[in-house]
Amino acid sequence: MKGHPVAYSRSVITELMVPSYTNFGGKVHGGTLMSLMDKLAYVCASKHAGNYCVTVSVDNVQFLRPVEVGEVVSLMGSVNYVGKKSLVVGIKVVAENLQEGASKHTNTCYFTMVAKDADGSTAEVPPLILESEEDVRRFCSALQRRRIREEGVAFMKDYKSAFTDHYAVADLLSDERCVLSISDALGS
Ligand SMILES: CC(C)(COP(=O)(O)OP(=O)(O)OC[C@H]1O[C@@H](n2cnc3c(N)ncnc32)[C@H](O)[C@@H]1OP(=O)(O)O)[C@@H](O)C(=O)NCCC(=O)NCCS
16 A cells, blocks of 8 residues: 655644634634544544545543634644554644734644545545654654553452452542542542
């Protein structure tokens, strides 16, 4: 299968933040930004895969700074990593105040997308051609995030299956802001 360089599917969405996008506090809804990010992830992933793609998970969603009405939001996306049937699209979000000419970085997050063929079965994706040190760094970082996620899933599976037997719940919760209001504190 012929690979594509990162530049092949790199994409940008730019959108003016209008009043209908705001929450009750007058700032742009986090969900509005999530929707734009999801669209951009789809564009990058489908372009690289040459197939329809679905969103399977999103890592590192943080809203570091509020976005105001009237600001122009630019989302820059590129495929950072390719597995067998999945791709990771990294997205950087920047908001600009046009009058002041000031830009702020509001979020960087990572969408994992899975390619599907015309029958709806998961489909293999082309390799990613890494042409710069930045491409290699992003690919390696995505690989490490994938490893951490897989270790986290395995840890929680083990933790949940052993919960009542192996963990001293009262001890674990002793410094937490909760009150154990059951007669038999688990594992204590
Ligand atoms: C995405 C989906 C097809 C994966 O199904 P699956 O049976 O787990 O598929 P596979 O086991 O063949 O895994 C395919 C790839 O997805 C990855 N994957 C599966 N679950 C994942 C998760 N929770 N997080 C990240 N990657 C995941 C696998 O690691 C694998 O990657 P690889 O091929 O690069 O190694 C299935 O979960 C699905 O259809 N989800 C709904 C997606 C959707 O509708 N999204 C829109 C939002 S509602």
